[in-house]
Amino acid sequence: MRTPEDKAQRAPKCVDLAILGGGCAGLSLARELAKCQTLDSVLVIEPRQTYQDDRSWCFWANDSQALSPWFGHRWPRWSFGKINAQQQHRGCDDFPYRYVRSIDFYRASLAIIERCPSIELKLGHAVTDLSAIEPGWQITTDEETYIARQVVDTRPPAQSQLDQSTLHQCFLGAEIKLNQPVSLDTQTVELMTDMRLVDGEFCFTYVLPFACDHLLVEVTFFAKRPPTRACLQNQLNQLLAKRGWSDAQILRTEFAELPMGLPLVMNAKQKQPVLAGMRGGALRPSSGYGFLRIQDWAQRCAKQYISDGTLARQTTSGYWLQKMDQIFLNVLRHEPARAAEIFDTLLSKTKPVRFIRFMNDQATLSDCLQIVACLPKLPFLRAFLRSLPTLFARSD
Ligand SMILES: Cc1cc2nc3c(=O)[nH]c(=O)nc-3n(C[C@H](O)[C@H](O)[C@H](O)COP(=O)(O)OP(=O)(O)OC[C@H]3O[C@@H](n4cnc5c(N)ncnc54)[C@H](O)[C@@H]3O)c2cc1C
The missing domain is CATH 3.30.9.10 (D-Amino Acid Oxidase, subunit A, domain 2)
Structure with a gap:
């Protein structure tokens, strides 16, 4: 371990792009940049020393999606039901429920990143400070100081921010x-x-x-x-x-x-790095699903960076979906005793293909109206009234 004096004496290393955190979002962006054979210097800083099979990513997707090399298991049907009640079954052959084993994803991404000489993955190092300088950013880790022209921050949100989730x-x-x-x-x-x-x-x-x-x-x-x-x-x-x-x-x-329902911390007056992954609001508030949004963002962001040097913002919910999710979460928070009935109704009365579009951020207006129509009205009306003070507040 270097002492603070060592750090101060060494000139900081300069890179074009620093990615803080090499988890799902950080590795995905690095992988997409590697696929484009970026010539810019990219540094990914990640505290873990090795990658483990630490999670499963599931979602509904068809075979044609670009992610298919990692697709593991698939199931055409899903079941649901209240405790001690008969389970109900639904399914959709075109959009099965998919499984990505995290270790397969990490290994495949690392193999692609390794083939790109301008991308460096610094394992075993944690970012301890990020400060805006002109021009760019100064990043301090437990070992080194770096200067980066641009930064994507995918570190987990602070506990104080997580605590404010609905x-x-x-x-x-x-x-x-x-x-x-x-x-x-x-x-x-x-x-x-x-x-x-x-x-x-x-x-x-x-x-x-x-x-x-x-x-x-x-x-x-x-x-x-x-x-x-x-x-x-x-x-x-x-x-x-x-x-x-x-x-x-x-x-x-x-x-x-x-x-x-993570509140996003944006301060328009201060220079902000691009926030991505969970920190950038990738998780769908009402479900916690985020993998597909992260992949969508990583592909868009890499393309944009290669074409004009700028970075795309994390894919999040559209305006109306955000409002629907906010009201939905408000119901679950204030009336948890009704949650089983609400999910049971939603899953049984919504056509599978509509439900999948809704879960995958591709719902049409007609899908949304049908979903609203099938849900019990009173709890949602109460939640709408409770949410009114914050519902239409600007989030950025
Ligand atoms: C167990 C589990 C199962 C999930 N299942 C699904 C699912 O089925 N479907 C779905 O869509 N979503 C799922 N999610 C949600 C979401 O897709 C994942 O959380 C996803 O990993 C989020 O990506 P991320 O890059 O934001 O966070 P992470 O993948 O957690 O990456 C953040 C990275 O930041 C690093 N870091 C932490 N501190 C520092 C620091 N000081 N400096 C630098 N780096 C730092 C961490 O080590 C980590 O590698 C699941 C999440 C978990 C935890």
């Missing part, structure tokens, strides 16, 4: 191998089953069956106050016991605490 999506999952195959429908994902209240917070089960003896099993909360890890573990243990999977081998676990 709700927190918290989940704990275990990828398990059963001792012997069981009778399972391996074509159907349990998207939202066992929907119920636990200590006043909305909770449900999520199961991805890879094979009759290999599954990812998760418990998820949409909660005002994030449940403790012990509470999540307890719910997961109960679920495994209920399904008869308690003695399965645990291959890996994954945990998340995702903001739902």
Whole structure:
């Protein structure tokens, strides 16, 4: 480790573009720039030393999407239902539910980045300070100081910002191998089953069956106050016991605490780096899905950078979708006891293809109207009235 005196003596290294954080968004942008064989010097600063299989990315997508090399498993159908009720099934052959294993994504992205000599990935280093200078930015890490012409910041949002989210999506999952195959429908994902209240917070089960003896099993909360890890573990243990999977081998676990309705911090008077990934509002407020938006942004941003040297803003919700999500989250926050009924109605009454378009930011006006029409009116009217003071406030 270098001392502060060492750092002060060395002239800072200058780069054209610094990407803070080499997770999903940071690596995606670096990968897209590498594909374009950028000649600009690009530095990605990432604290982890090695990449692990730490998460699963799921979404609905057809085969033609450019991301297809990473596509892992696919399921044409999904099921849902309240606790102790019969599960309902829906499906869409053209847009199956897809799975990307994070380690496949990391390895594939790293292999592409390595082939581009102008991109440097600095693993094992954390950014400790970012300050605006003229022209550009000064970045301090635990080892070095850098000067960058432009910066994309994909570090996770500060805890104080996360705390202000309308709700927190918290989940704990275990990828398990059963001792012997069981009778399972391996074509159907349990998207939202066992929907119920636990200590006043909305909770449900999520199961991805890879094979009759290999599954990812998760418990998820949409909660005002994030449940403790012990509470999540307890719910997961109960679920495994209920399904008869308690003695399965645990291959890996994954945990998340995702903001739902993260307030974006923008100060128009100060110079801002481009914020991307979760920090830039990539996660859909009402679902926590963000992978496809991050990929969309990374491709647009790299193209724009190569063509005119400027950086594109993170893909987020359009204006009306943002308002719909804000009201939806307000209902879930204030009336969690109605959440199971609301999701059950939404999933059963909306045509699968409309539902997928809605989840993938491609909803038409008619899709939105149909979704609004099928939902119970009173809770949404109350949420609309409660949200009025902030609903039409400018967010940037
Ligand atoms: C377990 C899990 C499962 C998820 N499942 C899905 C899903 O199924 N579908 C979906 O669409 N979305 C999903 N998401 C949400 C979202 O897609 C992911 O969180 C995604 O990884 C967000 O990308 P990101 O680049 O913003 O954050 P990350 O991928 O977390 O990257 C941020 C990076 O910043 C680095 N960093 C932290 N501190 C510093 C520092 N001081 N200096 C420099 N770098 C720093 C971190 O090490 C990390 O690599 C999931 C999230 C999690 C956590």
